[in-house]
Amino acid sequence: MKSAEKDNLSTKAYEEIKKMILSGELKQGQAVSINAMAEQLEISRTPVTNACQKLEYEKLLTIVPKQGVIINTISIEDACGIYELRAAIESYNAKRVMDMMTDDDINVLKDSIKKQTTEVEAGDAHAFMDEDHFFHRYILSKNMNHELLSVINQLYDRAYMLGIKNSLSVRLNESIEEHKHIVAALEKRDRQAFADAIEENILNGFRSLTRRYLV
Incomplete structure (x- = not known):
């Protein structure tokens, strides 16, 4: 897969997952597997993982190694x-x-x-x-x-x-x-x-x- 195509898929995954978090479709405190998100978005794990790393930096979720992610709860x-x-x-x-x-x-x-x-x-x-x-x-x-x-x-x-x-x-x-x-x-x-x-x-x-x- 070309680099540009990978970047596009990562961007798509980022935008879609972020939308689900902000809309409340993915709820605060909810645990979600990378595989489940990849399946839902119909793309591979790698773009989803890249997207989640960016969303973790933005404090919207936390990556749990070998488990998936947890949507951050805002105290x-x-x-x-x-x-x-x-x-x-x-x-x-x-x-x-x-x-x-x-x-x-x-x-x-x-x-x-x-x-x-x-x-x-x-x-x-x-x-x-x-x-x-x-x-x-x-x-x-x-x-x-x-x-x-x-x-x-x-x-x-x-x-x-x-x-x-x-x-x-x-x-x-x-x-x-x-x-x-x-x-x-x-x-x-x-x-x-x-x-x-x-x-x-x-x-x-x-x-x-x-x-x-x-x-």
């Missing part, structure tokens, strides 16, 4: 670190990017909020999470260096798993209102309020999660 301590680091990075970034944000950018964020509302009304938590992360990533993208991007991508994948656990409609509606406050502060060009609103939105997600994390 409340892990969750605290994820949300606090996101809040620190995103509030810092907000102060830097506010002057770069145009009226067109504001309209993109408003459209995102409309989509979030539609998805909550449809009861689609996964689609809401996708749009929620688009909203935050869009702001980050206005001034994101490669090092921060690498860190934030890992945080967002793990935060996605937490967000699905925290996807009661009441919290999703609260988050939409908080997103409106973020945009309102941006429209007023209030740098501190913009940063504070982003930080509050993220930390409120953690506060909501801690109230029901062990339920």
Whole structure:
């Protein structure tokens, strides 16, 4: 098999397994054999093993030699670190990017909020999470260096798993209102309020999660 073909299969395996983890199809704490995943994906063990090594680096699973993998469980301590680091990075970034944000950018964020509302009304938590992360990533993208991007991508994948656990409609509606406050502060060009609103939105997600994390 050519090297390029092997790389393509490893990429396919990585994307599919990651999707199964983030969607909850593969549940936190679940043990899965490499053979079972290879059979499901209809590819050989080697690309699956390569994919799992990358996912282990991203802290989504743990490889158990001669047994397979275990999908990582995110503890409340892990969750605290994820949300606090996101809040620190995103509030810092907000102060830097506010002057770069145009009226067109504001309209993109408003459209995102409309989509979030539609998805909550449809009861689609996964689609809401996708749009929620688009909203935050869009702001980050206005001034994101490669090092921060690498860190934030890992945080967002793990935060996605937490967000699905925290996807009661009441919290999703609260988050939409908080997103409106973020945009309102941006429209007023209030740098501190913009940063504070982003930080509050993220930390409120953690506060909501801690109230029901062990339920």
